[in-house]
Amino acid sequence: MAHQKEQDIEALKERILKMGSLVEDAIRKAVKALVERDRDLALGVIDGDAIVNTLDVEIEEECIRFLAIWQPSGSNLRFVTTAIKIITDLERMGDLAVDICERSVELLDEPQLKPYIDIPRMAEASQKMLKDSLDAFVARDADKALAVCAADDFVDNLNSQIFNELLIYMLQDPKNISRAVRLSYITKYLERVADHATNIAEMVVYMVRGKVIRHMACEIRNSDKT
Amino acid sequence: MNTENLPPIKQGLFRRIFALYGMLLVLSIIGTELYVAGTVRESRTRDLRKSLSVQADLIGQNVPFRDPAVLDELCRRLKDATGSRVTIITLAGKVQGDSDHASASMDNHLTRVEVQQAILSGTGSVVRHSDTLDSNMIYLARKITQKGRAAGIVRLSMPLGDVDASVRTLRIRMLLAVVAILLMTGLFSLWQIERVRRLTVQIRDFARALAKGDLGQRLFLGRAGEFDEIADSLNSMSLDLKHSIAATEEERNRLSVILSSIPDALLISDAQGIIRLTSAASRTFFGDLPLTGRQFIEVVRDRHFLAALDIVRREHRSETAEVTLDRPSEQHCIVRISPLFYRAGELSGMVAVFHDVTQLKKLEQVRKDFVANISHEIRTPITAIQGFAETLLDGAIDDRENSRKFVETIRENSKRINSLVEDLMTISKIELGVISVERSVVAFQDAADAVFAVLRDKAVDKGLELRRDIPPGIGVIQADRDRLIQVLTNLVENAIKFTDRGSVTLGITENNDRTSIYVSDTGIGIQEKHLPRLGERFYRVDAARSRTMGGTGLGLAIVKHLVKAHGWEMRIKSTLGKGTTVTILLEPDQGDAAQMD
Structure with missing residues (x-):
């Protein structure tokens, strides 16, 4: 019987990681579609979100079924509760990828406002955070998860920096406003992706150490680490 | 020996x-005794009875019944002769003579059982305890019948003591x-039991040694009957085990040798997708990521891989996917996942082979880029030539002032196509090995002078x-002078192109x-990610900037090839914003050549 329980946990893990890989792919493609101005790629990502949504519902049902059947305790309980929260974050990130694509398609109506330099950097950082948070989940590595939390500040700073830059474009010429606002939306979405990655990382820390570190300042977390 | 040290066999x-x-x-002995004693007693009694009967008859023929007075005396004499007590009784039961007592004092014997039997059937016999x-x-x-009529009764009696004594003996x-017998059988069976016990202990110890893996030994019990057969079977079992274990071990060794020698990453999983076996080369694909006991998806989180995995699981057929691994460095792989069937129809595992196609x-990318680049590089000047030529034809030819400028532009672009074609020719010649390096002794000072003579104007500008x-x-160095000058010219020219202020230094050190030899500048520098790709044909750090300066994108490629043709080594070090240094390491024995000169 215990064997079956382990198998259920493994199956759950597999589906979560599958969902994670789909979301990683969606965000990567969304940013590519923006930078390369590729309409078909963007539309593909928008269509693909349905799979992520389905997985979200299915995994949640499986988690609840697992809780009902096994009434787990200890690490298994923490795993399943973490799973339920992680998939919510993943699903939101999938939606954000769709949002980025929608804005990118809208941006196609006009010429490119400016060369994209910081946005790909920001996208790269957010994607790395998502990837690292999922890696930390796989490896049950709390230190790696804490590193993800720390990386969030970098993305936040980039976001405000890009916003200031876009503000200048808007002040220079009102014709820039619609494009600049859309780009600003996109950076906000990327910043949100990083936030969700941070959430996942925090849940991984909870799963590994059994300690809640959400809503704590970075310093406290780090002092906790040592 | 050592068997004594081990716990003994249970003796129950x-x-x-x-x-x-x-x-x-x-x-059985008690039963026999009872039977034998009974039989002996009976046969003895029967014999006695027969002999007494014959004696009684013989005595009876000579007894003078009508003369009672002598009968007591007769009886005493008869007793002496036969050893039996003799009594003579009338048919009425009156005792007429007795060997032990005076007949007159004796009571009537008609009531005695033996007498009554004798009167009725001729013979009577009984065993009775005598109080006397x-x-x-x-x-x-x-x-006794005398002269045809019954005359009287002769009774003989004897103690049965003899019979009892012989039965007792x-x-x-x-x-x-x-x-x-009990003692003997006891000893014998104790001996036998001890022997069996020893054999059993021996067999047990042998079996234990077998279980521990101490194979190839032989169990020898001596002449032990059935135990010999057991020993034989155990011996052949031990031998069989040894062979089959050796075969298994060889199989395992073979497998591990295969797994450690194939250059591809090989992950073998069970039916659940949990990795059980990996090849040694997997490390170069996955770094220090733990593999065994993990799920595939934990190791390769790639949707193409997952899609392939799903197909293998669902349809039980092999599937290929293209994945990019990023640990420890980026690698493009073709992965082929195949289902494993240990039993028909039931998926027992999967094997994923990762083949590095980086x-x-x-x-492929270089080739694609080359074709794209060459068409682009040639098209740009041709477009310019075509454009200005058309402008001239459209009437500008009469505009003296501008037409000259247009024609100059046309010439510039033609030159650029020309230099491009020349560079391409050089590169393909070097690649084909047509250009050979003719070494001679070159004074570095001369080479540097030649280079600077060509480029001084550009630097001054x-x-x-x-x-x-x-x-x-x-x-002094050993080199092909013309090629050396070509290399240095290209490097110094590059350095001038990407330096806005400061200096360009051409030097030699030991x-x-x-x-x-080194060329260093105080220019804009090169981002580190570009360094490995420098020297590829048409690879440019900043394409727009390079082209405005008339670069073909082939200069460094030519340098790289020429350096290689000399057997030298080129290294590029750069700090963004600070400058770049290109170093060419000459072959180690150069120093000797220089000194010999």
């Missing part, structure tokens, strides 16, 4: 068998025999200083007996 079984057999033995003699007596009475002998991908750094003593 032997004790029980011994007790059972002992009991059976005792019971305190022993069992046998009495035998015989009716028999019983004692048998008892002795029983004790002796190099192929790179080559940009306000740059051209420096030379040639320490005394290492002024370090650890190895001479090296």
Whole structure:
């Protein structure tokens, strides 16, 4: 019987990681579609979100079924509760990828406002955070998860920096406003992706150490680490 | 020997068998004794009765019944002769003569059982306890017929003591025999039990040694009957085990050798997708990521891989996917996942083979880039030529002032196509090996002079200083002079292009007996991620900037090839914003050549 329980946990893990890989792919493609101005790629990502949504519902049902059947305790309980929260974050990130694509398609109506330099950097950082948070989940590595939390500040700073830059474009010429606002939306979405990655990382820390570190300042977390 | 040190075999079984057999033995001996004693007593009594009967008849023929006075005396004499008590009784039961008592004092014997039997059937016999003699007596009475009519009764009696004694003797002998047999069988069976116990211990120890893996030994029990057969089977089992274990081990070794020697990453999983076995080369694909006991998806989180995995699981057929691994460095792989069936129809595992195609991908990319670049590089000047030519034809030809400028532009672009074609020719010649390196002794100073003569104007135009750094003593190297000048020209020209202020230095140094030439500038520098790709044909850090300066994108590629043709080594070090240094390490024995000169 215990064997079956382990198998259920493994199956759950597999589906979560599958969902994670789909979301990683969606965000990567969304940013590519923006930078390369590729309409078909963007539309593909928008269509693909349905799979992520389905997985979200299915995994949640499986988690609840697992809780009902096994009434787990200890690490298994923490795993399943973490799973339920992680998939919510993943699903939101999938939606954000769709949002980025929608804005990118809208941006196609006009010429490119400016060369994209910081946005790909920001996208790269957010994607790395998502990837690292999922890696930390796989490896049950709390230190790696804490590193993800720390990386969030970098993305936040980039976001405000890009916003200031876009503000200048808007002040220079009102014709820039619609494009600049859309780009600003996109950076906000990327910043949100990083936030969700941070959430996942925090849940991984909870799963590994059994300690809640959400809503704590970075310093406290780090002092906790040592 | 060492068997004594081990815990002994439980003895319960032997004790029980011994007790059972002992009991059976005792019971059967007792039974025999009872039967034999009964039979002996009976036959003795029968014999006695017969002989008494004959005696009585013989006595009876000579007894003068009508003369009672002599009968007592007669009886006493008869007793002396036969040893039996003799009594003579009339048919009415009156005792007429007795060997032991005075007949007159004796009571009527008609009531005695033997007498009554004798009157009725001629013979009567009975065994009765005699109070007077305190022993069992046998009495035998015989009716005597004289001259055709019954004359009287002769009774003989004898103590049965003899019979009893012989039965008793028999019983004692048998008892002795029983004790002796019991002792003997006891000893014998103890010996046997001990022997069996020893054999059992031996067999047990052998079996234990087998279980521990101490194979190939032989169990020898001596002449042990059935145990020999057991020993034989155990020996052949040991041998078979040894062979089959050796075969298994060889199989395992073979597998591990295969797994450690194939260059591809090989992950073998069970039916659940949990990795159980990996090849040694997997490390180069996955770094220090733990593999065994993990799910595929934990190791490769790639949707193409997952899609392939799903197909393998669902449809039980092989599937190929293209994945990019990023640990420890980026690698493009073709992965083929195949289902494993240990039993028909039931998926028992999967094997995923990762084949590194990073190099192929790179080559493919280089080829694609080359074709794209060459068409682009040629099209740009051709478009310009075409455009200006058309403008001239459209009437500008009459505009003296501008037409000259247009024609100059056309010439510039033609030159650029020309230099591009020349560079391409050079590169393909070098690649084909048509250009050979003719070494001679070259004074580095001369080469540097030649380079600077060509490029001084360009440097002066940009306000740059051209420096030379040639320490005394290492002024001479072995090289193909023309090629060396070509290399240095390309490098210095590049340095001038990407430096806006400061200087470009061409120098030669010696370090650890190895001479090296370097070109360093104080220019914009190159981002580190570009460094590995420098020297690829048409690879440009900043394409727009390079082209405005008339670069073909082939300069460094030519340098790289020429350096390689000399057997030298090129290294590029750069700091963004600070400058770049290109170092060419000459072959190690250059120093000697220089000194010999």
